[in-house]
Structures are given as C-alpha cells and as structure tokens.
Amino acid sequence: MSAPILAQHNTVQRSMVLWIPDWPIIAAIRIAPPNSGASGVSAASDVPLALIDRGLVFACSAAARIEGVQRGIRVREAQARCSDLVVRPYDQQADQRMFETVVTAIEELMPGVQLVRPGIAAIRSRGPARYYGGEKPAGLALTTMLDELGIAGSRIGIADGPFTAEQAARTTTIGTTGGATGGTRVRVVPEGESAAFLGPLPIGLLEQPDLVTLLRRLGIRTLADFAALPPGDVLGRFGADGAHLHALAGGLDSRPIVPHVPPEELDVTIRFEPPLDRVDQVTFSVRASADDFIQNLVAKKLVCTSLRVEIGTELSDTRPGDTEPGNYSERSWLHPRSFTASDVVDRVRWQLQGSAEVDTGLRSGVSSVRIVPEAVDAIGNHEVGLFGAGPEERIHHGLSRVQSMLGHEGVLTAVVSGGRTLADRQTTVPWGDRPLLPRKASEPWPGQLPKPLPSTVFPTPHPVHVFGPDGEAVEVSDRGILSAVLARFSPAASGRDVREITAWAGPWPVAERWWDADAARRAQRFQVVDDRGIAWLLVLQGVTWSAEARYD
Amino acid sequence: MSVAIDTIEHMFEYGKMASASATLQTVSPSTVARAPQLLGSQVQGSQARGSEVQALQDRIRSMQATKLEHRLIPTHPAIAELLPGGGLKQGATYSVDNSATLIMAMLAGPSRAGSWCGVVGVPEFGIEAASTFGIDLERLVLVPNPGDQWLAVTAAIADVMGVVVTRPPKRASDGNLARLAARLRQRGSTLIVLGSWPQSEAMLSLSESRWSGIGEGHGHLSARQVTVTVSTRLDGRPRSARMWLPDPAMEFAAVASAAIEGSGIDGSTIESSETEYLRAV
Incomplete structure (x- = not known):
C-alpha cells in the first residue's frame, strides 16, 4: 500500500516559491490608481482599498488593515470600520493578466516558472542556486528584481517541495523598520529539514476544511501530529487525498514544478x-x-x-x-x-x-x-x-x-430576451456577433403583455392625448383608480385627429426596479381600440400619455 | 388575325359579364341562399361555363404578361387564395397598405418553409410578435436605418434573401425601379413593400378590423377579424376575404363565411356547403 508514497520520496524537488502579499491590491492599483482624494499627499498605496468578491472583502490594502478591515468581512462592516475605504469589485482576470507580466519578468531572470495562482509563483531552485552561488543569493536576486519593477514586499521561501516552500515564504517576517534589509525576506529550509520546519505549524494550513475539522476533533492539531500517523492507516482511512495531504505534512511534497509554457505566437x-x-x-x-x-x-x-x-x-x-x-x-x-x-x-x-x-x-x-x-x-x-x-x-x-455599406451595426439579427416592456423584450445584435442577453426570456416575467403582441413597436414612444367623455384629461390615482372612462384619444402629439375609443382595457400597473433610482419605472398600461379598428398600447407615466406600440 | 382578335374581344366581354354576376351574388347572401332552389338546374351549366371562362382568362393573361411563368413560394393558404396566381410569386413585388401584421402573415409561410427574410427600413418591426406568428428569428435580418442607400441595400439583401420587406422613404426613379425589378426576377426573391409601389403584382389592404376579447374597461385583446382586400393591376376587380389576423390561438386563418356575421370566436360552419358553391362560381 505504501509503495507509491515511498516512491514519491525520491522525487521531492528543491523549490523556490515567490509570494507577493496583497497581490490583488497591487494589481488593482497598477491597473487604475485610486484617487487619493482632496488631500493629494498620500501615495496610491496608502489609500485604504478593499476588493469585494460576492459581497465579502476579498483583499484589502495595508492602510485598510490598520483600520481593522479584514478578509472575509462584509462590505458594510468594512465601511463602518474604515469610513474612507475605497471599494472596488475584484476582477480575477485582470489579476491574472497583471501577474503574467511578473511571470515574464521572472522568466527573463530564471527559467521554468510555474504560475500557482496570482501572487504566487514556483521555480525549481537547483539551476538558479548554482548560477547565483547559493539558494539565498538566488532568492535575493529575485526580490531585488521585483523591487526594481516597483512591486514591493515580495517574499521567498526555499525548501523541499512547493508546499513547504510556500509555508516558508509565509513565515518570513519583514521588520517594520527597513523592510528591504532582505535578511528576513528569504527563508531557506535546508534539505531534509522540511518535516522539522512544518511540524509545529497548525493543521489548518492544509487547505481542505472538512479533513482539517475532522483531524482537530481527533485531537490532531499540528502538522507534526498528522505526519506521525502511519501512512498506510491514513491511506486506508482518508483515501488518496488524505494520503497526499499526509505526505505534504511530512514535508514530502512530490508535486513537480511544471514550467509555464509561453503561448505560441500566432499574430x-x-x-x-x-x-x-x-x-x-x-x-x-x-x-x-x-x-x-x-x-x-x-x-x-x-x-x-x-x-x-x-x-x-x-x-x-x-x-x-x-x-x-x-x-x-x-x-x-x-x-x-x-x-x-x-x-x-x-x-x-x-x-x-x-x-x-x-x-x-x-x-x-x-x-x-x-x-x-x-x-x-x-x-x-x-x-x-x-x-x-x-x-x-x-x-x-x-x-x-x-455591412460594408452601412457599417457593422447596420445589419442586425434579433433575439427575444426577458423583460416586461416591449423594448426590454427585443434585443438586436449586429450580424456576426454573439447575442449577450441581459435577461432570460425563459423566466416567467409576470406582468408582461398577453398575446397577441403588437406588430409595430415604436423605437421611441410618442406622446398622445387621452380624453374622458367630457373632454377632460384622464389620470390614474395612486391607488390605481381611473378618474374617468376612456372615451377619445388623439394619436398625434399636437392633439388633432381625435378618434373615438370603441373598446379599452386597463389600467395594468407596472412598478419595476423601484430599488434602483435610475432604472425604476412606474406606469399604467392600457389597450385601446379606436374607431378605425386599430388597437394601441398606451402607457401613462405620471400624467403623460404615450403610445408604445400599435396593433395594426 | 382579325378572327383571333374578335375571339379575344368576345372572351373579354364574356369574362366581364361573368365576374359582374359573381360579384352580384356575393354581395347579396339572400340571393345565394335561394340560389340552389331557384337556379338548381342552371348550376351545372354555369359551373361548366365558369371553368371555361377561367381557362380563357388565364390564356389572355399569359398572352398579355410581360414576364415568364413564375414559381410560387410557400404562402399561408388563407392569403394564397386571394393572391393572383394562388400564392406569392418569386421575383414579384407586392405592396401592403400599412399593416405590419399582414406583412408578418405573408412572411410566416416562407419563413416556416426555411427561407430567409430581410426587413429594410422598418425600425418599428415588432420582433416578438413576429416570433409568435411563426417567423423564425434566426432567419430574420433587420436593416432598420438604411438611410439614403435604401435602394442599394434592398437590392443587396434581395440577392441573398427569399423575401424582403422594405419601406421606401421616398419615390425612386423609374429606371432604378426597373433595375430592382430585373434583379428580383433574376434572383427569384419576393419584395413586399410597405406603402405604395408603382409596379406591384398586387396591393393588399385591411379594412373592417374587429377585435374580440376586449370590452369597455375589461378583458384584453385576444383575436381580430379583418377583411383583407387584394387588388391587382391586371384584374380590375378586387378580391377580398374575411380573415382571423390572428385568431385566439395566434394563428392566421380564413373565417368561415357564417362566422362573419356571427359573434366571432365560436362561429359555426353551417353554411359551408354554400361557401363551396360560391367559390365554384
């Protein structure tokens, strides 16, 4: 049973892991520096900045952390703790893209970089160690290069296997005074001492919450406790995943570093x-x-x-x-x-x-x-x-x-999308482009018009006039009560061409998106048939009547 | 030669007479109702004569026509009955007087049969209505604002689409129209013009529109009956029929003749045999 695990012992590579703390913040600042406000004196990096992912703080800058903002708290709580917090959505793609430039810079210095995730990169340390005359000088060369790029605070861990090296990088400390002294920015765990280094660290570092909870309940609190268990028993009890984590805890991280392959040039x-x-x-x-x-x-x-x-x-x-x-x-x-x-x-x-x-x-x-x-x-x-x-x-x-005559947007195809108003429900896409539907038509959309639908939908609703039996303007109260029955209407903005209304239905109220002041819409809709047999869809917003569509 | 001309003149006269009597019968249903009893013996004879007249008229038309025989594209049967030739012709132009629903009814057949439809210069074309009336949006292309180049755009779209709907923003010169007509004939595309068009095969219009399902402040629009009238250049007599546009199931259909005067949706088909009789004449 333990044969595969034993086989892995031989393949542990010396690895160097680069960790840039607060990388998402650095990337966000490099993409668009936050406006430092009226004071103008503080540098962009001193602005309290938080990146939000699904309503929770994903990352925050050092200035924000001092004010008490933490990863994982809610936006409102973060804003309560730090009133001048700059909040931005977290853009994972931008994050990745910015880190590509870092990886490219590292590749110029030492080949064979693996991008673990934005902010963390792994490098096989054997070659650079030989070239720079030792593992520590190699790490220092890398941090110096990143400092020159303007990315401050990068840290390096060098150990057996990427897991141990990453933990080593995370345990480096930078003194509050003179962060660039370098002595503490690179931590080297000598060969074969990984288990001793990892031993006292808490079990929570294994990124598998279910297993970690179970292990804690079994009384296993440090990586050393976990590593002390017999490998065969761990494999039998926790399966292949558990065995892998057990190997990690013992400093036997056998994952090879797969160098980042630059994409082929096709342009x-x-x-x-x-x-x-x-x-x-x-x-x-x-x-x-x-x-x-x-x-x-x-x-x-x-x-x-x-x-x-x-x-x-x-x-x-x-x-x-x-x-x-x-x-x-x-x-x-x-x-x-x-x-x-x-x-x-x-x-x-x-x-x-x-x-x-x-x-x-x-x-x-x-x-x-x-x-x-x-x-x-x-x-x-x-x-x-x-x-x-x-x-x-x-x-x-x-x-x-x-399209070559009228431009790309001259030729359209149409898609039915979701929504209550007619304008919402029809989306046009230039020929050749893919439709991006903001709302799905398959959802129920209560309040949409009953069939048949109007065959003429005016691109912009045009104003009309509606009169009661005595020629007065018709209104709808806040409780949805009509002031008079609909008797006549004029489809022209000027009020001429008054037609008798032979049949009508409504008001059908629509109160949409009241939570958004810009998109909110509160209207009453009516279907009206005039004496020529043409039916209209009229909309009353406030006291303004307009014709949205015609059934002709 | 003069004998032939004489014959044609006779045919004309005969055709006119027959059509006049036909219109007389259609306008007075009471006459029609009495017809089987009163004219029972004459029916057979008039039918035979009618078909003879029809054949002769067709022959005249083929001698007068400036074009070769057309192929028809699939058309909704209710509209096809009214159109000259029994359907939408490839390479022909039809004009529709201000009804987008009627245009959709004309497009639905070809679109269901797989042809592509183009709509040029009609920004208010109701897309969702089109899709509920059976037009496949994947094969519908819109050019809402062609501007000054509408003729060139219409011609270019007609090159590749089976049916093109257009609304001329202004009158085009006769030369351009002739060129467009030639192109349509060559490509076999059908043009439907919203508005008037000097050389249209037929002109379709709506009248006596009656909505059902809606009352004085209650209900909602659910179905509509209209009279569709088709007038052609060659034949002075317009043909018209009562149609559902659309019916309560969102389909287009001809209204059974009894239902015209009846209360609408649940119209009976008692007098369908007499309808047949009317059609035969």
Missing part, C-alpha cells in the same frame, strides 16, 4: 515604410500576410473565430502641434464560423473605412497593421460538410456586403 504584424495613406493600398499589402496568418493557423490545425485588428497610424504633417507619435485604432471582430484570408482583409478594410464611404482617403498614413487571433478552435469542428455549407455561405457574403 501577424505588417509594417509600412513609408506609411500608406490609401485604403486600397493597405488592404492590398495586407492580403499576403492574411494568407500567411491563415496558413499558419491551418498548419497548427486551428481556425480563428474571433480576431483583433490593431492599426497604428502616423499623424500627417497637417497637425504639427500633436505630440502623440501615432494614432491607434483597435477593435475585435467576430465571425459566425471561421475567418478566411479574404475575411481578414475585409475586416482590416472595414476598420480603416470606419463608417465612411468606400474610396475615401485616410486621415493619416497607416504605419502598421497587427492581426491577433482572440479565439481559436480546432479545425475539426469547422470542417465544411461533404456537400458544402449550403446557402448560409452566400447569405453571409451578402450581408457582409451590406
């Missing part, structure tokens, strides 16, 4: 020297590169379903006052299926033309075009059927042509 950059100032020249020059771009993808058995075109331009001499070296335009393009070389050229052309007519000149010369695939897919999923892809191909070409 294409075309430079023009001298810059080109005509759309047809640019598209002609891009054609060959677009072919290469697609060929390169095909060679890797990929197709591109979404790409980004970045166009760098040089401002012409007519604007000498402008110090900016180049104008820059960037946008993403989606494709209903996958891009071909001519589709790529089309997208570049459309982006250059903008919404302008064909054959117009450019405002400034184009100096470079970069085509970056944003989403790729295996080519097998996009293979054309034996008898071709049918008529869809032709339709796509035709609609693309209309």
